[in-house]
Amino acid sequence: MGLIVQKFGGSSVADADRLRNVARIITETYRRGHQVVAVLSAQGDTTDDLIAKAEEINPHASKREMDMLLSTGEQVSCALCAMAIEAMGYSVVSLTGWQAGVQTNSTYGNARIKRVMTERILSELDKRTIVIVTGFQGLNQQGDVTTLGRGGSDTSAVALAASLHADLCQIYTDVDGVYTADPRLVPEARKLAEITFDEMLELATLGAQVLHNRSVEMAKRYNVNLEVLSSFSGNPGTKVKEVVKGMEQSHISGIAKDKNIARLALVGLEDEPGIAFKVFSLLAKEKINVDIILQSIGREDKKDISFTVTKSDMEAATKILEENQAYIGFDHIDVNPNVAKVSIVGAGMINNPGVAASMFEALYSSGINIHMISTSEIKVSVLVDLADADRAVKVTHDKFYGQINAGGSI
Amino acid sequence: MGLIVQKFGGSSVADADRLRNVARIITETYRRGHQVVAVLSAQGDTTDDLIAKAEEINPHASKREMDMLLSTGEQVSCALCAMAIEAMGYSVVSLTGWQAGVQTNSTYGNARIKRVMTERILSELDKRTIVIVTGFQGLNQQGDVTTLGRGGSDTSAVALAASLHADLCQIYTDVDGVYTADPRLVPEARKLAEITFDEMLELATLGAQVLHNRSVEMAKRYNVNLEVLSSFSGNPGTKVKEVVKGMEQSHISGIAKDKNIARLALVGLEDEPGIAFKVFSLLAKEKINVDIILQSIGREDKKDISFTVTKSDMEAATKILEENQAYIGFDHIDVNPNVAKVSIVGAGMINNPGVAASMFEALYSSGINIHMISTSEIKVSVLVDLADADRAVKVTHDKFYGQINAGGSI
Numbered sequence: 001m002g003l004i005v006q007k008f009g010g011s012s013v014a015d016a017d018r019l020r021n022v023a024r025i026i027t028e029t030y031r032r033g034h035q036v037v038a039v040l041s042a043q044g045d046t047t048d049d050l051i052a053k054a055e056e057i058n059p060h061a062s063k064r065e066m067d068m069l070l071s072t073g074e075q076v077s078c079a080l081c082a083m084a085i086e087a088m089g090y091s092v093v094s095l096t097g098w099q100a101g102v103q104t105n106s107t108y109g110n111a112r113i114k115r116v117m118t119e120r121i122l123s124e125l126d127k128r129t130i131v132i133v134t135g136f137q138g139l140n141q142q143g144d145v146t147t148l149g150r151g152g153s154d155t156s157a158v159a160l161a162a163s164l165h166a167d168l169c170q171i172y173t174d175v176d177g178v179y180t181a182d183p184r185l186v187p188e189a190r191k192l193a194e195i196t197f198d199e200m201l202e203l204a205t206l207g208a209q210v211l212h213n214r215s216v217e218m219a220k221r222y223n224v225n226l227e228v229l230s231s232f233s234g235n236p237g238t239k240v241k242e243v244v245k246g247m248e249q250s251h252i253s254g255i256a257k258d259k260n261i262a263r264l265a266l267v268g269l270e271d272e273p274g275i276a277f278k279v280f281s282l283l284a285k286e287k288i289n290v291d292i293i294l295q296s297i298g299r300e301d302k303k304d305i306s307f308t309v310t311k312s313d314m315e316a317a318t319k320i321l322e323e324n325q326a327y328i329g330f331d332h333i334d335v336n337p338n339v340a341k342v343s344i345v346g347a348g349m350i351n352n353p354g355v356a357a358s359m360f361e362a363l364y365s366s367g368i369n370i371h372m373i374s375t376s377e378i379k380v381s382v383l384v385d386l387a388d389a390d391r392a393v394k395v396t397h398d399k400f401y402g403q404i405n406a407g408g409s410i
Numbered sequence: 411m412g413l414i415v416q417k418f419g420g421s422s423v424a425d426a427d428r429l430r431n432v433a434r435i436i437t438e439t440y441r442r443g444h445q446v447v448a449v450l451s452a453q454g455d456t457t458d459d460l461i462a463k464a465e466e467i468n469p470h471a472s473k474r475e476m477d478m479l480l481s482t483g484e485q486v487s488c489a490l491c492a493m494a495i496e497a498m499g500y501s502v503v504s505l506t507g508w509q510a511g512v513q514t515n516s517t518y519g520n521a522r523i524k525r526v527m528t529e530r531i532l533s534e535l536d537k538r539t540i541v542i543v544t545g546f547q548g549l550n551q552q553g554d555v556t557t558l559g560r561g562g563s564d565t566s567a568v569a570l571a572a573s574l575h576a577d578l579c580q581i582y583t584d585v586d587g588v589y590t591a592d593p594r595l596v597p598e599a600r601k602l603a604e605i606t607f608d609e610m611l612e613l614a615t616l617g618a619q620v621l622h623n624r625s626v627e628m629a630k631r632y633n634v635n636l637e638v639l640s641s642f643s644g645n646p647g648t649k650v651k652e653v654v655k656g657m658e659q660s661h662i663s664g665i666a667k668d669k670n671i672a673r674l675a676l677v678g679l680e681d682e683p684g685i686a687f688k689v690f691s692l693l694a695k696e697k698i699n700v701d702i703i704l705q706s707i708g709r710e711d712k713k714d715i716s717f718t719v720t721k722s723d724m725e726a727a728t729k730i731l732e733e734n735q736a737y738i739g740f741d742h743i744d745v746n747p748n749v750a751k752v753s754i755v756g757a758g759m760i761n762n763p764g765v766a767a768s769m770f771e772a773l774y775s776s777g778i779n780i781h782m783i784s785t786s787e788i789k790v791s792v793l794v795d796l797a798d799a800d801r802a803v804k805v806t807h808d809k810f811y812g813q814i815n816a817g818g819s820i
Contacts, residue, residue, distance in 0.1 A: 016466045050486070054493055056426045061493035068504050069489035072482035076460070079479035083464055083471035094478050099553060120553070143509060143530070 002167030004029055007039040007157035011174045012231040013077045014044035022231060023084035026130060035125045039135040039157040040081055042073025063108035067147045074134035082132050093124050094132040102138035104146045111146035113138060116163035151212030158215040162222035169224050171211060176230030177238035178210050181255040181397040185390055188401060192253060194239045199253045202345040202379045252346030252400055257393050259340045262314040265306040268331025278328050286320050288313045292374040311337060340389035343381040356380045362399035368392050412577030414439055417449040417567035421584045422641040423487045424454035433494035436540060445535045449545040449567040450491055452483025473518035477557045484544035492542050503534050504542040512548035514556045521556035523548060526573035561622030568625040572632035579634050581621060586640030587648035588620050591665040591807045595800055604649045609663045612755040612789040662756030662810055667803050669750045672724040675716040678741025688738050696730050698723045702784040721747060750799030753791040766790045772809035778802050
């Protein structure tokens with residue numbers, strides 16, 4: 001008997017049959033005596049369809065109105081899911097983000113949850129009512145609807161789980177757990193039974209797309225028990241925890257790929273202090289997140305700075321830097337959208353300095369050129385040509401897991 | 411310089427081009443120095459599409475969840491319209507029913523507006539911002555979304571106009587005013603420059619479908635200046651007022667038809683007091699509105715009661731009466747969905763007892779059978795076979811307007 005938050009993504013609620021399937025999962029949990037709060041994304045391509053509608057009207061619509069528009073998607077899926085549960089004879093209520101008390105800041109399109117006022121949800125749960133909550137959205141102090149950005153429904157679920165002190169937060173998705181690599185790309189990829197928050201965080205950030213990174217950060221901070229599992233298979237999923245048993249046994253937990261990035265290079269900067277500050281504070285002011293940064297000495301007294309941003313920020317980043325060319329002082333900007341980031345992640349990596357070298361060796365053997373390298377204690381990321389990305393994942397996976405399968409060691 | 415509330419129906423906002431057209435009408439009004447509050451319905455068939463989605467999941471979904479679902483339709487159209495206005499360079503904000511302060515009772519699916527808390531709208535208008543409000547919806551005391559029922563956007567517009575003390579409430583629709591009959595059916599139908607609230611009320615109730623009856627009632631009660639006009643033609647529309655000049659000149663203002671009704675007959679009731687009370691209080695408890703009622707002495711000591719309800723209430727009405735057959739005491743129920751109501755309306759009718767007779771004569775001459783008759787001071791309604799309905803409108807119109815055209819008098 002406990003309180004379980006279950007989150008279902010867009011593909012899990014895409015049509016009437018899938019909604020009924022979700023209703024079954026929710027009511028089965030409820031029948032086992034648990035209180036259930038389900039957090040739903042919008043159905044299938046709804047959000048993309050709404051964005052297309054908006055762009056037809058105004059390609060530069062305000063984010064405030066975009067949020068007003070997009071927040072309807074989850075409202076539809078939640079109401080329909082509640083109807084499916086009603087049809088099964090259970091007491092249920094669907095709540096929008098604002099009804100569920102999800103309060104955010106005012107960064108439309110990418111809002112942060114400040115707190116969740118849980119009174120309404122708790123009063124529904126007290127009545128033994130199943131509660132369905134719209135993911136991805138909240139309300140700011142002005143009483144306007146905000147959205148949390150892509151993948152924000154995971155964050156909604158974890159925030160609700162944390163605020164409600166839920167016993168478990170299950171993230172249902174279209175894969176049945178966290179794999180050592182994308183199974184669609186690497187058929188030999190294996191499902192992990194457990195993974196640490198930190199490893200998951202690196203994988204999420206790196207584009208494994210199983211869990212939204214903000215949700216993992218939040219789960220780690222509030223120590224929310226997370227589980228990633230499939231709404232289709234019924235198989236056990238992957239548990240995300242603070243510490244994982246036998247963590248030392250394997251060196252890497254997974255391989256991730258992120259194609260949604262672009263590389264910008266400022267060429268011919270003066271070699272003087274404060275340049276990096278100028279560049280990255282300008283980008284920060286525009287709320288553009290920068291990932292890998294590489295600073296290199298160029299010819300004579302000049303230097304170059306290369307960095308990566310998401311593809312959607314590429315234009316804005318280029319624009320703001322070009323507008324400030326005189327202020328920053330550089331020759332020109334070189335923009336390359338045809339890159340991808342491939343990363344290996346593993347808590348066991350800390351004590352195994354050979355792990356990075358093994359990855360570089362695998363890529364070198366396959367003739368894949370590395371543009372940039374970035375490392376953390378539990379991660380090694382490389383920037384490669386977009387065209388090489390899938391192959392880079394494959395050969396890296398072969399290097400680590402292929403050898404294990406063959407009975408060898410790294 | 412004034413405050414103008416403009417309401418645009420579903421067909422006026424059906425696609426991107428039409429939304430831009432609406433944005434033009436709104437901004438032209440704004441540029442003439444007015445404050446503008448626009449109330450929008452859902453786009454085209456959105457509401458019907460959402461209802462179909464719900465029925466696929468659960469044909470007996472709760473009205474609470476239906477309202478949660480349907481209220482998204484207006485939110486989409488309002489956000490898109492705001493984006494169109496943003497693209498034209500104006501300051502604009504879209505507000506949902508609850509953001510606009512529309513407070514209703516809890517009759518989901520058919521809620522009544524209790525009051526409008528206008529603070530948010532007024533603060534936006536003070537900033538010279540155009541305000542777009544979702545029609546058709548509000549919030550009840552429990553903080554749940556309600557809808558006002560079909561055509562409720564007209565009511566939203568009038569309620570906002572009344573609460574904001576607007577100088578004018580313009581109802582934009584796909585016809586350019588109120589006609590003496592449905593122009594699609596009767597090509598000779600003429601547009602009225604002015605009509606009284608009472609006449610409009612009868613026409614709306616009778617299915618002329620130009621204005622929702624509740625909106626006309628409210629406009630009459632709060633003396634809101636109404637105007638019905640087309641969002642397409644740009645022609646002057648029809649003004650709806652308390653008193654119309656030259657009202658005595660014509661006997662009838664219009665002919666209306668309502669196909670959305672069904673006739674129920676309770677056959678073989680005991681001829682004792684309280685029967686009508688039993689029947690109609692049962693229906694009232696189910697919130698089923700009854701229109702024409704006919705009570706007749708049948709054979710021996712028995713009598714029949716016939717009455718009409720909307721088609722959507724037919725099943726529920728039959729069910730509740732059948733469940734109470736013993737309590738009410740009747741032989742059987744006869745249900746006929748193949749009926750229509752045709753009505754003539756006109757304030758001038760009061761002093762012209764020949765009007766009703768002229769209508770009956772027209773129908774008789776054309777071999778159209780009358781099942782039921784109902785009259786008020788400014789209205790005569792008859793129930794005819796559904797198959798005869800269009801012809802009944804035509805011959806009645808010919809009778810009154812054809813003769814006038816031919817120089818005769820009624």
